[in-house]
Amino acid sequence: MKLRRNIRGFTLVEVMIAMAIFAILAIISYRTLDSLFRTREHLGAETARLRDVALLFARLDDDLAMLMDRRVRTADNLQDDALRLSALLPGPDEASLVFTRAGFAGSIGTTAAPQRIGYRLRDGTIELVMWPALDPAPRSAPQAFTALRNVRDAKWQALDRAGNWQDVWRSTSAGVASAPATYPAALRLNLTLASGEQYVRIFALRDVRS
Numbered sequence: 001m002k003l004r005r006n007i008r009g010f011t012l013v014e015v016m017i018a019m020a021i022f023a024i025l026a027i028i029s030y031r032t033l034d035s036l037f038r039t040r041e042h043l044g045a046e047t048a049r050l051r052d053v054a055l056l057f058a059r060l061d062d063d064l065a066m067l068m069d070r071r072v073r074t075a076d077n078l079q080d081d082a083l084r085l086s087a088l089l090p091g092p093d094e095a096s097l098v099f100t101r102a103g104f105a106g107s108i109g110t111t112a113a114p115q116r117i118g119y120r121l122r123d124g125t126i127e128l129v130m131w132p133a134l135d136p137a138p139r140s141a142p143q144a145f146t147a148l149r150n151v152r153d154a155k156w157q158a159l160d161r162a163g164n165w166q167d168v169w170r171s172t173s174a175g176v177a178s179a180p181a182t183y184p185a186a187l188r189l190n191l192t193l194a195s196g197e198q199y200v201r202i203f204a205l206r207d208v209r210s
Helices: 012-065
Strands: 083-085 097-101 115-122 125-130 143-148 151-159 186-193 198-204
Touching (some): 012 097, 012 143, 012 198, 083 151, 115 143, 125 151
Antiparallel strands (some): 083 097, 097 115, 125 143, 186 198
């Protein structure tokens, strides 16, 4: 005598419920993974942005630490200040902050020639401007290199010895060109990125007067 077994499968309703649960779990998993990927991309972009700003500040630290008390002659054969800060929008062959720095030290103990450099904001980019020589030949032009992209605003100020911030600075007296050069105690950079982040960095200057 054979025993009859009751074999019962899934009903259509049970299958639909299981599929609905699976779909909900899949949606939750997708959203979780999407959120993780977006967070990772955001952190990556933020890290890159902070790295680029830190590299700019490090470059400025190095350049200003090597500031030299050396006036120059422009390509138009006019004398220019060792350090000059202007509040005007710079032209293609100019910069907002211009100064003379000592040359880089070589690997064998030699030192490169002094350099005339500057920084400016142009078309949303902070550029490092480098002149071919301290006293360039007529009609010679500087080269510009990208120092930081995606910048909304960059404003320089100079701290005088009385503790006041100035928007304009000339190391050479406008009235007495032969008078000793005067340098600010510090320079301040107010930086605003295109994404809205704001940074303020103060660079203390050593007394470079000879």
